[in-house]
Amino acid sequence: MHTRAPIPSTSRRRWLQAVSALGAVSALSACGFKLRQAPQFAFSTIHLGTAAGSLIGQGLKRQLEGSGQVRVVPIAEAQVLLEVLAERRERTVVGLNANGEVREVTIRSRFRFRVRSHDDQELVPETELLREMDVSYAESQALAKDAEVEMLFKSMASDAVDQIMRRLAMIKRVTPLPGAAAAAAPTSGASQSVAPAAPAASGSGW
Template sequence: MNHARLAPSRPFSRPLLRAAGLALVLLLSACGFQMRGETPLPFDTLYVTIPDNTKFGADVRRSLRAASPNTRLTTTGKEAQAILQQVGDARGLREVSLNAQGRVEEYELSINFTFRLIDAKGNAIIPDTTLTAYQQMPYDDQVMQAKEDQMNMLYENMQQSLVNRLLRRLTSQDVRDAAARLKQGVDDPNAPVYDPNAAQAMPDVPYPMRSPSVNDARQRY
């Protein structure tokens, strides 16, 4: 029996593969497909009042740019179609458990971040909303420095969790729907109206904002 020998297939050149890949990306983009990780905001421009000299503010801006690369973050509210206003950022440290000698065995860490999203006229897209994060931490005053480092790490993890939740809220479908209605001039008579020029209020946190320390709690006694 004769067996026909198949000629070895000729490999595609790298330039050809790159061109084919680019064409596929452009085609998917034209069809509305978005790369994983990108969830564009329904605005071309956005002003963020969260202080940018804090890690939280920097992380929020970094996440917004990554999720919505075509949205430009402006330096003033007058340039923006929408404004993300920080209303409050309260960070707490509470004793939740004491041992027989009256020493703290466990702390509860908390962050309460309140924000709103408005259009350039002050119409609420997202009215005042509070995102809360809690974390409990066992404590031993014999290794105070180690616990201080652990506390800072926990606060950073809580902050990142709030950044992720904030981003999901800003890119949700109801925000898209509200933004579309406002662009069409359809106002919700029941939605609150805020001052687009209002400065952020941070009465609960020193500026620049920082997380509490176990030293703060010890000073009360």
């Protein structure tokens, strides 16, 4: 009589983890859960009114053009205009140690914007995205702390980009640019074939 060898504890643990993961996926599918899909946009061109060095502007351009659906273009060519009403990074001292040195700062990122169509329809009303965070500080480690603050500002900008992208994806309909339909449609004579001209009669004396 053969006795089945026991499953090693490590292999058994991995097997149980795989079964649990499969069960979790099945449960999510049963309740209608779907993996996040790439956003779909109702427009194909947009103008970003952000400053040249804006982290938010750079992030938006990268994500919009990376979607393969939208091009960032000059204002005259855009269906949609993102207008920046305010963009500021703030850093405020909120705590000092016994020697009068900075020990805590509050950093804030403010981005206020609105979105309208080329024919001046409001697509996203005036909105302010505000993020703030308290950060410990030590003047003896000023360079390292300044680098940490800069990294946190970049994280805040990335979060703002995600929020703006979600609002842009919620736009349902945008009026086409004037002349866009005419440029896309063939002219009435373009679909008609033209018969080749008959060869001219020879004037030679053959």
